[in-house]
Structure formats: C-alpha cells, structure tokens
Amino acid sequence: MSGLESLYQQIIVDHAKHPHGVGLTAGEETSHQLNPTCGDEITLALRWSADGEHIESVAWEGAGCSISQASASLLATLAAEDAAAGDAWTPVQLQSLIDEFREALRSRGATPLDEERFGDAAALSGVSKFVARVKCAMLAWVAAEDLLQRRAG
Amino acid sequence: MTAAPLTAAPLTDGEIAAIRAQFPILGREVNGHPLVYLDSAATAQKPLRVLDAERAYYEHENAAVHRGAHTLAAEATELYEDARRTIAAFLAVDENEVVFTGNATEGINLIATAIGIASSRRGAGADFSTYALEPGDEILTTELEHHANLIPWQELAARTGATLRYIPVDDNGMLDLDAVPALITARTRVVAVSHVSNVTGFVTPLERIVPLARAVGALVVLDACQAAPHLALHPRALDVDVAVFSGHKLYGPTGIGVLYGRAAVLDALPPHLFGGSAITTVTMEKAHFLPAPQRFEPGTPRIAAAIGLAEAVRFVTEIGLDRIAATEHVLAERLHAALAEIQGIRVLGGSAVPAGERVAxxxxxxxxxxxxxxxxxxxxxGIAVRVxxxxxxxxxxxxxxxASVRLSAGVHTTVAELDRAxxxxxxxxxxxxLEAATTAGGGAS
Known part of the structure; x- marks a missing residue:
C-alpha cells in the first residue's frame, strides 16, 4: 500500500463522503474545535445516559478535510457500536481511548491503533506517518476530551 | 497599475536551466519524484549565492554594526549599509528611506504602531501629529488583503477610535473600483492596499486608488510582498508613502524584510520599538532618537540576513525584473488556460490573464x-503547493x-513542471x- 493509500483508506474516504453521527440539537452542550491553518471545524456533543454515568452516543457537525470529517464519523460510529454491545463508555474509558488514539497518531507509524479497541477507526493509523495531518484526525477527539474536562470541572 | 508593457523577451529554456542550477534544493526528490516547487508565493527557494553571501559574512567580517572601532566592526557596518544601498537602488529610492524589518508583517506593524504612538501625542519629529488618528478618522483597506495588512489596522482603529473601512471585492475577486471614490473622503487618513493579491494574483489598479488618497492627504501604505518578486517595484513612481516586502519571498533569507518610507513620513513618525543604536543622547529621564532609518532599527539588526537579501536583489536584477515578468506571463497564461479546461475545479478570480495584470x-x-x-x-x-x-x-x-490550493511559480519554474502539476x-x-476530470491534453499549448 503506497503512503497515500494508507492515508486515504477506503473506510476513511467512505466515512468522509457519508459521515455518521451528524446532527446536533439546539441548546445541547458542545465543544467547537478549529484547525486554523486549513479551516477544519468540528462541533461535537456527548450524549449521556439518564444516570449520567455513560456516553450513549456522540453527535457532531463540521466541515473540513476528509481526514477530520472521517475521524469524527469514526468516533461516533465507535461510540454507537460499543453502546449497542452494552459497553457504553464511562468518562474514564473514553479518556483512555483518547489517550491511546493520541499516542498512536503521534507515533509516526510506530504504534498502530488496536483494531479490537478501535474497530474501523483503526484505519486512521495511516495518518500517523503524515505529521501535518495528525491535527486534522485529532480534532473530534480533542472536542470530546474538552467536554470530559469541562464535566470533571 | 495598468497593463505594464511586457516588451522584454521571456527567458529561454537555456537561461532557465542555468538559473535552476543555482538552486541546490531543486535537485532533490520528494516521495520518489523530482521536486516541483510551486509554493514560491509562500516562500521562495534560495540560490546558492545568497547562502554563500551570508556564510562569507560570518566567516570573514562578523561583528556588531554601528558600534565598536575595530576593523571587523567597520567592515560589517560597511556591508550592512551597502546592503541598504543595494535595496535603495532596487526600489529607486534614497537609502535613508529603507528600513530593515523582520518581514513584511513587521513592516506594516511598524507603521501602524508608530501611528498609534503618534496618536497618543508622542513623536520624534515636529509634525508627528500629521499622522495622529482620532475618533472620526478613517482607515481604508480592502476585502482581499492578507491578514498582515488587515489585523494591524483593526488594532490601530480599536486603539485610536478610528473607523476601519474596506473596498469590497466582486464575485471575480476584483476590487470594486466604482466604490472607491465614495470611500475615500476628507476623513480618510490611511489607505492600505496590496499591490498583488496573494490569492488571485491580480495586480491592483493603483492608479484608480492612489490619486484619490493623495488628494485627501491620506497616508498610502502598499503591501508589495507578492509584487516584489515578479515586477519592478518603484514606490515613488507608484506615488505611495510606504511600501513593505519580505526578503524570503524574493529569494532572500527568512527573517529579513524591507520597509520603504518616504523621508518626510519616517522623519515625523516616532519609533515603534525602543532601545540601543536608535538614539543620540540618553539620560535617566529621557532619550533623543536618531533620524530614520536608524530610529526604527533598535538593537543589533539582522546583519547577515540583510547581506543575503542584497545578494538576492542582485540575483533578480541581473536576470532583469522585466524578463522575469515576461516569463511569468507566459507561465500564467499556460497555467490559467489549462486549469480552465479541467472539469470540477474552480479558479478563484477566474482564468483571464490580462498582460501585466496577473502574476503566475x-x-x-x-x-x-x-x-x-x-x-x-x-x-x-513531489509537487509542493500551498493549501x-x-x-x-x-x-x-x-x-x-x-480553503484553496495555490500553485505559484518562481523564476526557476519550467513549462514542463507546470504541465506536471x-x-x-x-x-x-x-x-x-469522483467523476474523472478531463483536460485538453494536459495543458494549453
């Protein structure tokens, strides 16, 4: 697989074209993240269970490059899949996923994302070899982290 | 500026090959392909002679300028001031009208900050108040400016209570010149415009703006960053008070820029930064400042970079700005004609390339x-562009x-490279x- 094809895997191109989890509700708490160099934008919300213990889904809206948009879509997909399997994330679990995601993306290809944990989002491993694009892939995850930190006060 | 007559002959393939041989970086590969560098509008590559000039200075004359009596200090000062003379000759202005800055952004900030200080009733010359702003005064810029020629004016307006207005742009990325007469009034104190847009490449019709600004006594500030590498830049002929450009876009080093200021303007404005080298007498209570340009160059200046920039100016002058303009016109026409044929893309500003009115x-x-x-x-x-x-x-x-993808040519760009891009x-x-794009054989002929 050439460098470019490892960056733009079919899963990523598909998610960028047909993103999942798009649509915010007026008034819900969101985090807005902007990549000022190229104008990528993500506004993201975490939807909590009634008891406030678990994240049932991730919703977002945005505009920008295919990496930033696919990454947000893949994060939403992963949240939905885990919740459907009865493994809705706690804040601690989501933070640990974000930490792992960030470490893999900053590893310059040395540490790929674990497919068991990240599912289709593991396709974003290829981004780590393109240092200039890591920020694009991180955008949605940084938004999620921002919401977690606000919640923790 | 109306269509500059492109009377000079474009560079021949042989001449371009000889120019390319002076740029070591053009020999490298990127991702397994020969580098095609089409990002000169962001920063230009450097010919070996510029690198050599900087290195030779550090090897033989390095010393702090304008201080010290030893031989190296005298030689370094001579080289630094010779660099200023070279830039002055390039711009056809006096050497005391040339201030070295870090880059064009710093040059615009210098003027905006100095006006701000003058507005707080501090000044070096007796007539600093000519440039002081107060509520009700207006600063005029345009909708197509680089942020460097917008944000300093926003800040100046906020600090002085002046109002920032702008010349709007039409759907084709051209300034709405019909709007200009109503926008330039007795209240207009500063008019800040780009010579060439860094997005569309259009040359601003300054003759439709500058005389109106002159008539009301407004200070005219020209951002000449994208003009300096492509066309002869003569601030006096353009009748502007201030012009700035960055050295690194003109095949010179990073960290060096030039501010031209009409002598009367520089003599009136207060310094924007304060410190050594810019003063005559200092007591514990106050300081007296040197005339321009020293007044605006406090601290040890960017000596090696200025010497490198002077070498870059000699490089383009030897080739000839008229021949560079003629060559780039050929490239611009080919580029825009070919892009117009590609389905599914849009060129900002359209694809017309009037002679002398659009850079490559x-x-x-x-x-x-x-x-x-x-x-x-x-x-x-292997194709480097700006996104x-x-x-x-x-x-x-x-x-x-x-966002857009910008392809920008330099003096070393070949037709073959353009076609590859x-x-x-x-x-x-x-x-x-997405659906396959079609081209008319990969490029216009």
Missing amino acids: LASVVVDGVHAHDAGQVLDDQ GHHCAQPLHRRLGAT IEAVAGIRQFFG
Whole structure:
C-alpha cells in the first residue's frame, strides 16, 4: 500500500463522503474545535445516559478535510457500536481511548491503533506517518476530551 | 497599475536551466519524484549565492554594526549599509528611506504602531501629529488583503477610535473600483492596499486608488510582498508613502524584510520599538532618537540576513525584473488556460490573464475535495503547493470558499513542471472516486 493509500483508506474516504453521527440539537452542550491553518471545524456533543454515568452516543457537525470529517464519523460510529454491545463508555474509558488514539497518531507509524479497541477507526493509523495531518484526525477527539474536562470541572 | 508593457523577451529554456542550477534544493526528490516547487508565493527557494553571501559574512567580517572601532566592526557596518544601498537602488529610492524589518508583517506593524504612538501625542519629529488618528478618522483597506495588512489596522482603529473601512471585492475577486471614490473622503487618513493579491494574483489598479488618497492627504501604505518578486517595484513612481516586502519571498533569507518610507513620513513618525543604536543622547529621564532609518532599527539588526537579501536583489536584477515578468506571463497564461479546461475545479478570480495584470499563481477549489486532501495528492507526486486560506480568510469567504490550493511559480519554474502539476490537479477528483476530470491534453499549448 503506497503512503497515500494508507492515508486515504477506503473506510476513511467512505466515512468522509457519508459521515455518521451528524446532527446536533439546539441548546445541547458542545465543544467547537478549529484547525486554523486549513479551516477544519468540528462541533461535537456527548450524549449521556439518564444516570449520567455513560456516553450513549456522540453527535457532531463540521466541515473540513476528509481526514477530520472521517475521524469524527469514526468516533461516533465507535461510540454507537460499543453502546449497542452494552459497553457504553464511562468518562474514564473514553479518556483512555483518547489517550491511546493520541499516542498512536503521534507515533509516526510506530504504534498502530488496536483494531479490537478501535474497530474501523483503526484505519486512521495511516495518518500517523503524515505529521501535518495528525491535527486534522485529532480534532473530534480533542472536542470530546474538552467536554470530559469541562464535566470533571 | 495598468497593463505594464511586457516588451522584454521571456527567458529561454537555456537561461532557465542555468538559473535552476543555482538552486541546490531543486535537485532533490520528494516521495520518489523530482521536486516541483510551486509554493514560491509562500516562500521562495534560495540560490546558492545568497547562502554563500551570508556564510562569507560570518566567516570573514562578523561583528556588531554601528558600534565598536575595530576593523571587523567597520567592515560589517560597511556591508550592512551597502546592503541598504543595494535595496535603495532596487526600489529607486534614497537609502535613508529603507528600513530593515523582520518581514513584511513587521513592516506594516511598524507603521501602524508608530501611528498609534503618534496618536497618543508622542513623536520624534515636529509634525508627528500629521499622522495622529482620532475618533472620526478613517482607515481604508480592502476585502482581499492578507491578514498582515488587515489585523494591524483593526488594532490601530480599536486603539485610536478610528473607523476601519474596506473596498469590497466582486464575485471575480476584483476590487470594486466604482466604490472607491465614495470611500475615500476628507476623513480618510490611511489607505492600505496590496499591490498583488496573494490569492488571485491580480495586480491592483493603483492608479484608480492612489490619486484619490493623495488628494485627501491620506497616508498610502502598499503591501508589495507578492509584487516584489515578479515586477519592478518603484514606490515613488507608484506615488505611495510606504511600501513593505519580505526578503524570503524574493529569494532572500527568512527573517529579513524591507520597509520603504518616504523621508518626510519616517522623519515625523516616532519609533515603534525602543532601545540601543536608535538614539543620540540618553539620560535617566529621557532619550533623543536618531533620524530614520536608524530610529526604527533598535538593537543589533539582522546583519547577515540583510547581506543575503542584497545578494538576492542582485540575483533578480541581473536576470532583469522585466524578463522575469515576461516569463511569468507566459507561465500564467499556460497555467490559467489549462486549469480552465479541467472539469470540477474552480479558479478563484477566474482564468483571464490580462498582460501585466496577473502574476503566475492560481488558487483552485476542487469540487468535492478539501484543499488539504488535494494538496496531499500533489505532495505524493513531489509537487509542493500551498493549501488553506493563505492568510486571506475574508477574501476566501467572499468568494465562497473556506480553503484553496495555490500553485505559484518562481523564476526557476519550467513549462514542463507546470504541465506536471496541471496533470496532477486534473487527477485529484479521480483519486477520491469522483467523476474523472478531463483536460485538453494536459495543458494549453
């Protein structure tokens, strides 16, 4: 697989074209993240269970490059899949996923994302070899982290 | 500026080959392909002689200038001031009208900050108050400016209570010149415009703006960053008070820029930074300042970079700005004609290339593909372009784009390189599974 094809895997191109989890509700708490160099934008919300213990889904809206948009879509997909399997994330679990995601993306290809944990989002491993694009892939995850930190006060 | 007569002959293939041989970086490969560098509008590559000039200075004369009596200090001062004379000759102005800055951004900030200080009733010359602003005064800029020629004026307006207005841009990225007469009034104190747009490459028709500004006594500030590498830059002929450019876009080092200021303006304005080298007498209570340009160069200046920039100026002067302009016109026509043939892309500002009125650059929006992704596909083929808003968000917004892919040529750009880039642009949509683009044989002939 050439460098470019490892960056733009079919899963990523598909998610960028047909993103999942798009649509915010007026008034819900969101985090807005902007990549000022190229104008990528993500506004993201975490939807909590009634008891406030678990994240049932991730919703977002945005505009920008295919990496930033696919990454947000893949994060939403992963949240939905885990919740459907009865493994809705706690804040601690989501933070640990974000930490792992960030470490893999900053590893310059040395540490790929674990497919068991990240599912289709593991396709974003290829981004780590393109240092200039890591920020694009991180955008949605940084938004999620921002919401977690606000919640923790 | 109306159509500059392009009477000089374009550079021959042999001449361009000889120029290319002076740029070591053009010999490298990127992602397995020979580098095609089409990002000169962001920063130009450097010919060996510029690097050699900086190195020779450090090897033989390095010393602090304008202080010390030893031989090296005298030689370094001579080289630094010779660099200033070289720039002055290049601009056809006096050497005391040339201030070295870090870059064009710093040059515009110098003027805006000095006006701000004058507005707080501090000044070096007796007539500093000529440039002081107060509520009700107006600063006029345009909707197509680089952020460097917008934000300093926003800040100056906020600090002085002056009002910032702008000349709007039409759907083609051209300034709405019909709006200018109503915008330049007795209240207009500063008019700040770009000589050449860094997004569309259009040359601003300064003759439709500057005389009106002159008539009301407004200070005219020209951002000449994108003009200096492409056309002869003569601030006096253009009748502007201030002109700035960056050395690194003119084949010179980073960290050096030039501010031209009409002598009367520089003599009246107060310094924007304070410290050593810029003063005559200092007591514990106050300081007296040297005349321009020293007044605006406190601290040890960027000596080696200034010497490098002077060498870069000699480099382009020896080739001839008229021949560079003629060559780039050929490239611009080929680039825009070919881009106009590619389905699924839009060129910001359209594809017309009036002689002398557009430099060899094009910013492209690829339908369905974000600029960042498009640039990645080009980089994979060794083609270096700029992606993003190019520090011109208002213009992009006006033209209905958030980001674009900018291809910009330099003095070393060949037709073959341009054709390679055009073909690569034509293949972007296909790479992302969108309908195949078509070209008229990969380029116009």
